[in-house]
Amino acid sequence: GIPAVDMGFGNSAKDPVYHYHSNYDSWHWMSTVADPGFKLHSALAKYLGIVALKLSERKVIDTKISDYANELTGYFTELVEQVPSEWLNVTVGKKLGNLSNAIENTEEWLSSLQGNATLFDNASNALQTQWDNSMSLPFWRRIALHFRIKGINYKMRYFERNFISKKGLKGRPWFKHIVYASGRDTGYKGFALPGLKEAIDDKDVIECVKWVKAIRTVVKDLAEAYTGY
Numbered sequence: 001g002i003p004a005v006d007m008g009f010g011n012s013a014k015d016p017v018y019h020y021h022s023n024y025d026s027w028h029w030m031s032t033v034a035d036p037g038f039k040l041h042s043a044l045a046k047y048l049g050i051v052a053l054k055l056s057e058r059k060v061i062d063t064k065i066s067d068y069a070n071e072l073t074g075y076f077t078e079l080v081e082q083v084p085s086e087w088l089n090v091t092v093g094k095k096l097g098n099l100s101n102a103i104e105n106t107e108e109w110l111s112s113l114q115g116n117a118t119l120f121d122n123a124s125n126a127l128q129t130q131w132d133n134s135m136s137l138p139f140w141r142r143i144a145l146h147f148r149i150k151g152i153n154y155k156m157r158y159f160e161r162n163f164i165s166k167k168g169l170k171g172r173p174w175f176k177h178i179v180y181a182s183g184r185d186t187g188y189k190g191f192a193l194p195g196l197k198e199a200i201d202d203k204d205v206i207e208c209v210k211w212v213k214a215i216r217t218v219v220k221d222l223a224e225a226y227t228g229y
Contacts, residue, residue, distance in 0.1 A: 001160050001161035001164040001177060007047070007048060059146075061124075065120050066114065066120070066121045068159070072219070073113075076196075079197055079200065083099070083103070083208065084203075090205055090209060093213075099205075102212050102213060103212060106215060109220045109223050110223075113223040116223055117226055120155075122229070123152065124152050127152060128149075155226070162218055162221065165177075171184075175194070180194070196208065196215065
């Protein structure tokens with residue numbers, strides 16, 4: 001539930017073959033074939049340094065909740081299109097009715113989250129602009145602005161922790177994140193909404209219902225928590 005980033009250079013058809021996880025993946029190969037002079041390594045290190053500086057220099061955390069909401073919507077939409085039609089009439093509870101209604105309701109909350117997240121991002125950018133121009137403000141107004149920013153930073157800092165499930169994934173309870181996890185059969189390649197994906201892959205309607213409801217609950221809570229901006 002802690003945001004992270006993975007950066008690196010990709011390769012093209014004209015680049016040397018990368019002998020991944022073999023004895024040929026060596027210092028000699030890297031220094032003579034892939035990156036003579038380690039210029040790419042140096043460039044990436046400098047870029048990461050600039051990113052770290054930019055993140056530390058802003059008063060408001062430089063991230064966009066709306067990007068996350070948009071990606072989450074795409075993940076969910078792609079997966080529910082794979083739900084077998086015969087599952088859609090399965091009852092999920094008195095409030096939601098059947099699975100079809102639960103999916104539709106989740107999509108509605110995802111749309112609300114997207115809208116509220118965009119407003120939240122606009123508000124956070126406005127606060128940064130106010131801070132950049134705050135030196136002329138009376139000290140008490142600057143202090144008040146500081147605490148407003150502190151509150152919005154808190155929401156951004158802990159946003160992703162809302163996706164942590166105490167029980168974890170079925171058969172792999174050590175994976176707690178409901179949006180991202182390593183693939184069950186791929187080692188460490190990541191998959192989105194793994195609980196729902198694996199339920200569909202396993203043709204397990206009960207697990208599918210469970211994960212649709214779990215995703216809906218989190219999305220609904222977030223949509224409500226990030227409203228009012």
